[in-house]
Amino acid sequence: MIRTAVDGALSFFKSFAQKDLDSSRANAKDFSHLLGSLILDHQATREESAVHENAHQLAAAVELDMGDWWQPTAGSYLANVPKARRMEAVREAVNQEPAASIATMKKEAMVSVAEQHLEGRRWLPAVLRRPAAAKEVLQ
Structure with missing residues (x-):
């Protein structure tokens, strides 16, 4: 059922992107970013999920960059992942030194400092x- 919804949304937005009316395109793009982020948020509950390929296709079709819509906060991510994930996030975004500095903190303090x-x-x-951005981070 979710796959059908994603496929339908992908087809709809591809057809919208082919229209040459600037105002319609801008409105469609704003709407598609919102809808895409909702679909991705709903589907992406686990990083190993098989639906990610469809989500990536939808994101590419509507030129969705989740960095424009989401950031890691205590409520959205940091309090809900293991300590190693919080440290990995800080290491990727900043560098090893701040990641190491939060390693011995209790969860609440670690989440707060990681968020900062x-x-x-x-x-x-x-x-x-x-997918291309994920590969760049790993290199």
């Missing part, structure tokens, strides 16, 4: 990155 380190850096967990 990540604020404004446009860091995304792998599940929200475009």
Whole structure:
């Protein structure tokens, strides 16, 4: 059912992108970013999910960059992942030194400090990155 919804949305937005009316395109793009982020958010509950390929196709079709719509906060991510993930996020976004500095903190303090380190850096967990961006981070 979700796959059908994604395929339908992808077809709809591809056809919208072919129209040459600037105002319609701008409105469609804003709407598609919102809808795409909602679909991705709904589908991307696990990084190993088989639906990610469809989500990536939809994101590419509507030129969705989740860095424009989402950031890691205590409520959206940091309090809900293991300690190693929080440290990995800080290491990827900043560098090893601040990641190491939060290693011994209790969860609440670690989440708060990690959130401060990540604020404004446009860091995304792998599940929200475009495939090319995810590969770049790993290199």
